[in-house]
Amino acid sequence: MTARTPDSARDIPEATVARLPVYLRALTGLAEDGTTTCSSEExxxxxxxxxxxxxxxLSYLGSYGTRGVGYDVEYLRYQIAREIGVTQDWPVVIVGIGNLGHALANYSGFRSRGFRVVALLDADPDRHTDVVAGLEVRSFEDLETIVAEHDVSIGVIATPAVAAQSVADRMVASGITSILNFAPTVLTAPEGVDVRKVDLSIELQILAYHEQRKAGAIETEVLS
Amino acid sequence: MTARTPDSARDIPEATVARLPVYLRALTGLAEDGTTTCSSEExxxxxxxxxxxxxxxLSYLGSYGTRGVGYDVEYLRYQIAREIGVTQDWPVVIVGIGNLGHALANYSGFRSRGFRVVALLDADPDRHTDVVAGLEVRSFEDLETIVAEHDVSIGVIATPAVAAQSVADRMVASGITSILNFAPTVLTAPEGVDVRKVDLSIELQILAYHEQRKAGAIETEVLS
DNA sequence: CTTTGTGAATCAGTTCACAGCA
DNA sequence: TGCTGTGAACTGATTCACAAAG
Known part of the structure; x- marks a missing residue:
């Protein structure tokens, strides 16, 4: 055993991990503006x-700044990209090519950030003639073949809620170990498989809660 | 001053607020399955x-359960809906009718959860002939009129990143006080305006980080 | 006897404030 | 002198474990 855990094996808090992509984007923006150096403040x-x-x-990643000066934009950008793992290329499959699946397939932000959509799958045979974002929509039955062929470890679910769990199960069985779920349902997956969810209506409901309280506060003010 | 803050004025922790919509959905599911009563465990x-x-x-909302028995599904569902504010109808405008805007306009989960899309706006005149989800796509110039007419307080931004801040500014100026941002950029808004963001590629990057570490762990295992 | 509702204990995340280095 | 990197203090969220209620 070494006294210090080597390389990227340090454990970074979850809250920090969730912000690293934001820093990466900010640094890319600064680099595009021609900024070469920035302070933590900027x-x-x-x-x-x-x-x-x-x-x-940033201190969880290492000491990449210079005291009295700040950070080198390009150097820090690379270090964060490497830490997240987006210096390599991640093949991704999208299952469920409805309105949302369409939008995801066409989303340029995936491509530009190290993710490559290798296949679009849908259970509905009527969609198998479609070409979306330059990819033919294929049968869900092809999942295992595609995952094996492209060594896919990340799957995106954009199906209706009722189908989501069975799609997830099949993904896990085929070897996928990370799932991004857009279906409005709670997924269960075995130990070792990461599931993250994006729920469009939950975010709106949180806004509604705060909006309602603002209205309440105004009423209270008027009454006082 | 009363000794106890009245009605819904109690302050509920942010983390709890973010979970209430999840409980609401779970209760709706149980109700559809014909369940009338459930324990906290279920x-x-x-x-x-x-x-x-x-x-x-749930204890932050009040005492809606019965000790030894559990919760009445329908009663609890209503109480949570009321607390979030989704028993009323929230008019919403969507700005930016590209692929994602299209998907959002068609998303049935908004309608069924107390949100009514009253207008779709886009800066591109070529899109003003389109009809999406039964609504004509209108000029962004109509924002003020629509917000005033329908008393809109929630806006959704699905534009490209470069346009997002100016759209947000214009929303705020027109009286909108809650913004849901799908554009991959950080928005600034004045005090009193809530901004939440949904970033599709950030979620994938978080998965990639964990995926990379899994791969690392396997390598370490093989070496030991 | 079962299950809620909640103080107390613990754990994670944020902010403060300044020592240490360029 | 200026700004990073980081212990220490603080704040918020989660989990524990049990008293109170039906």
Whole structure:
């Protein structure tokens, strides 16, 4: 056993991991503006966080700044990209090519950030003639073949809620170990398989909650 | 001043607020299955959380359960819906009718959860002839009129990143106080305006980070 | 006897404030 | 002198474990 855990084996807090992509995007923006160096204050402003949090977050990756100066934009950008793992190319399959699946297939932000959509699958044979984002929509039955062929470890679910769990089960069986779920349902997956969800209507409901309280506060003000 | 803050003025932790929509969905599912009563254990399982957390969350709303028995599904569902504010109808405008805007306009989960899309706006005149989800795509210039006419307080941004901040500014100026941002950029808004973001590629990047570490762990195992 | 509702304990995340280095 | 990197203090969220209620 070495005294220090080597390389990228340090454990980074979940909250920090969730912000690294934001910093990466901010740094890309600064680089495009021709900025070569930035302080924690400037980068924090572009990323929409406070500078103490930014510095603490970066400290989990290592000491990539220079005291009295700041950070080299390009160097830091590379270090964060490497830490996240987006310097390599991740093949991805999307299952469920309805409105949302369409939008995801065409989303350029995946391609530009190290993700390559290798296949679009749908259970409905009527969709198998479609070509979306330059890819033919294929049968869900082809999942195993595609996963094996392209060594896919990340799957995206954009099916209706009722189909989502069975799609997830089949993904796991075929060897996928990370799932991004857009279907409005809770998925269960075995230990070792990561599931993240994006729920469009939940975010709106959270806004509605706060909006309702604003209205309440105004009423209270008027009454007082 | 009363000793106890009245009605819904109690303050509920942010983490709890974010889970209430999940409980609401789980309860709707149970109700559809014909379940009339459930324990915290059962509801927690449907929502994908542990039962202690569920009970603590519900305790912020009030005492809606019966000791020794559990919760009445329909009654609890209504109480949570009321607390979130989705018993009323929230008019919403969507700006940016590209692939994602299309998908959002057609998303049935909004309608069924108390949100009514009253207008689709786009800056591109070529899109103004389109009809999406039964609504004509209108000019972004109509924003103020529509917000005033329908008393809109929630706006959804699905434009490219470069346009997002100016759309947000214009929304705020027109009276919108809650914004859901799908554009991959950090928005700034004045005090009193809530902004939430949904970033499709950030979620994938978080999965990639964990996926990369799994691969690393396997390598370490092989070496040891 | 079962299951809720909740103080107390624990754990994670954020902010503060300043020592240490360029 | 200026800005990073980080212990220490603080704040918020989660989990535990049990008293209170039906």
């Amino acid at each position: 980068l924090a402003a572009s990323a929409g966080v406070n500078s103490a949090k930014l510095r603490k977050d | 509801l927690a399982a449907s929502a994908g959380v542990n039962s202690a957390k569920l009970r603590k969350d």
